[in-house]
Amino acid sequence: MATVELMFSALxxxxxxxxxxxxxxxRRTGVEESLLxxxxxxxxxxxxxxxxxxxxxxxxxxxxxxxKDDSGRFxxxxxxxxxxxxxxxxxxxxxxxxxxxxxSGFGIAVIAGLADDVEVFPSPKGMRIRMSWPAxxxxxx
Amino acid sequence: xxxxxxxxxxxxxxxxxVEGEIDVYTAPRLRELLIDLVNKGNFxxxxxxxxxxxxxxxxxxxxxxxxxxVRAHDGSLELVCTQERILKIFRITGLTKVFGIYASVDEAxxxxxxxx
Numbered sequence: 610m611a612t613v614e615l616m617f618s619a620l621x622x623x624x625x626x627x628x629x630x631x632x633x634x635x636r637r638t639g640v641e642e643s644l645l646x647x648x649x650x651x652x653x654x655x656x657x658x659x660x661x662x663x664x665x666x667x668x669x670x671x672x673x674x675x676x677k678d679d680s681g682r683f684x685x686x687x688x689x690x691x692x693x694x695x696x697x698x699x700x701x702x703x704x705x706x707x708x709x710x711x712x713s714g715f716g717i718a719v720i721a722g723l724a725d726d727v728e729v730f731p732s733p734k735g736m737r738i739r740m741s742w743p744a745x746x747x748x749x750x
Numbered sequence: 751x752x753x754x755x756x757x758x759x760x761x762x763x764x765x766x767x768v769e770g771e772i773d774v775y776t777a778p779r780l781r782e783l784l785i786d787l788v789n790k791g792n793f794x795x796x797x798x799x800x801x802x803x804x805x806x807x808x809x810x811x812x813x814x815x816x817x818x819x820v821r822a823h824d825g826s827l828e829l830v831c832t833q834e835r836i837l838k839i840f841r842i843t844g845l846t847k848v849f850g851i852y853a854s855v856d857e858a859x860x861x862x863x864x865x866x
Contacts, residue, residue, distance in 0.1 A: 621775035628773075628804075646835045653806050657774040715807035715843055722842035 612677040619663030619672060627674055628653040631685055634676045638683045639744040647723040648683070648742060654723075655687035655738045658716040662691035662736070682726075684741040693736040752776065754801075755783050763862050764792040765855060769801035772809030780809070784816035784827075793825025796858050805836050810843060817848065826862070830855055 613634055617623040631652040632645055640648060652674070659672045667690055675686045717738070721727050724740035753776035754769040764787055772780060787795060795816065799805070817827040828850035831837055840846045852858035 621773070624774050625771065649804070650806060650835075650839070653773060653804070657806060657808055660774060715810060719807050719839060719842055 612675060615674040615676070616671040617674075619660045619668050619670070621657075621660055624653055624656045624660060627656045631674070631676060635683050635742070635744075638678045640683045640742050641745065644725075644742050648685070651720045651723040651727075651740055652685055652687070654716040654720045655685075655740070658738075659687055659689035659691070659736070662689050662693060666691035678744055679741070681744055682741045683744040684739065686737060686739045688735060688737045690735040692733045693731040753779055755779060757783065757787065759792070761859060761863065762794060763859055764795050766795060766797045767801070768797060768799055771804040772802060772812070773804060773806050774808045777808040777812045781812045781815060784812065785819065788816070788819045788823070788825075793820050793823040794862065795820055795825070795827045796852075796855065796862070797827065797829050798855055799829055799831040799836055800833070802831075802833070802836055805839055807839075807843070810839065810845060813849070814845070826850070828852060828858055828862075830858055 615627060615630055617627060628649050632649045635645055635648045656672065663670055663672060670690045673688045677684050717729060720738065720740060725742045726740065728739045730737040752770050753772060756767040758765055768780065820827045830852050832853050852861065
């Protein structure tokens with residue numbers, strides 16, 4: 610299957626659409642049914658994080674998602690254009706420190722827990738999150 | 751599916767029924783309801799997640815925010831959830847240690863009664 614690209618403005622309402630598209634293409638690409646919930650959640654987390662970052666830094670700029678079948682893997686890359694220096698939160702849990710800023714780090718933690726393979730590329734020009742899952746069934750028509 | 755919210759009070763416990771998807775778009779409505787309930791003096795909340803189709807970290811943040819608010823009044827915020835795909839998110843984030851999670855409203859009510 611050829612690469613599918615999706616661009617959407619930084620509105621929370623569009624995140625659900627992005628989830629639905631990613632899940633549909635994952636299914637078509639041959640990702641196992643048991644993994645589709647993980648794809649849906651991980652893509653939703655990446656898009657939610659991007660929307661929040663754009664709303665804070667560049668609300669007029671679009672967010673880009675690339676979905677492709679790459680050598681038997683379903684690969685999703687979510688790219689934003691908001692400057693980022695976020696790091697993964699790995700401290701032990703304490704309710705007192707669960708501030709809103711701490712919770713914003715949960716999105717990437719959730720993605721890391723869900724995707725089979727994840728790479729996060731933060732930069733001053735935006736963050737790129739690439740994640741992939743096995744697509745064992747090859748190329749359904 | 752959009753988010754449907756309802757609430758009722760039984761035996762001193764305010765039960766919040768949630769149905770649909772809790773994400774970055776819909777979570778603010780749940781946040782507003784929890785804040786409103788606390789502002790009206792409901793400090794023991796039970797959120798029934800059995801009809802929730804989707805929950806992301808935005809939704810987790812709202813639940814944690816609600817928990818912080820009720821704890822400020824010596825209250826509680828507990829959950830009813832048996833769906834594996836929802837429980838998995840709580841496990842990944844370690845929040846199973848923060849929330850009381852029950853298999854049914856009746857089980858939660860019984861535990862709440864014993865705590866009183």
